[in-house]
Amino acid sequence: MTTLNKEQIQTLVGLIVTTQSDQITCDDCFGQIGEFAEHALEGRELSAGMKIIQQHLQQCPCCKGEYEALVDALKEVESQG
Numbered sequence: 143m144t145t146l147n148k149e150q151i152q153t154l155v156g157l158i159v160t161t162q163s164d165q166i167t168c169d170d171c172f173g174q175i176g177e178f179a180e181h182a183l184e185g186r187e188l189s190a191g192m193k194i195i196q197q198h199l200q201q202c203p204c205c206k207g208e209y210e211a212l213v214d215a216l217k218e219v220e221s222q223g
């Protein structure tokens with residue numbers, strides 16, 4: 143089993159997200175996650191701000207779980223009309 147140290151992981155993450163310069167915190171993400179979920183559900187084009195949320199969700203399992211729960215809830219509301 144190969145164990146990556148923190149530096150190696152950060153390098154890998156940096157390679158994947160080379161263009162990311164705006165780091166946001168989970169608090170920032172939670173603050174806009176509702177808006178992002180609506181954008182995603184409606185298939186709207188994502189603004190720069192929303193793309194930052196999207197990037198955070200790809201990296202943060204915690205926020206991703208929260209986002210998926212929110213999407214499920216929104217879909218349920220929609221299906222109830």
Ligand SMILES: [Zn+2]
Nearest residue numbers: 168171202205
């Ligand atoms: Zn997060």
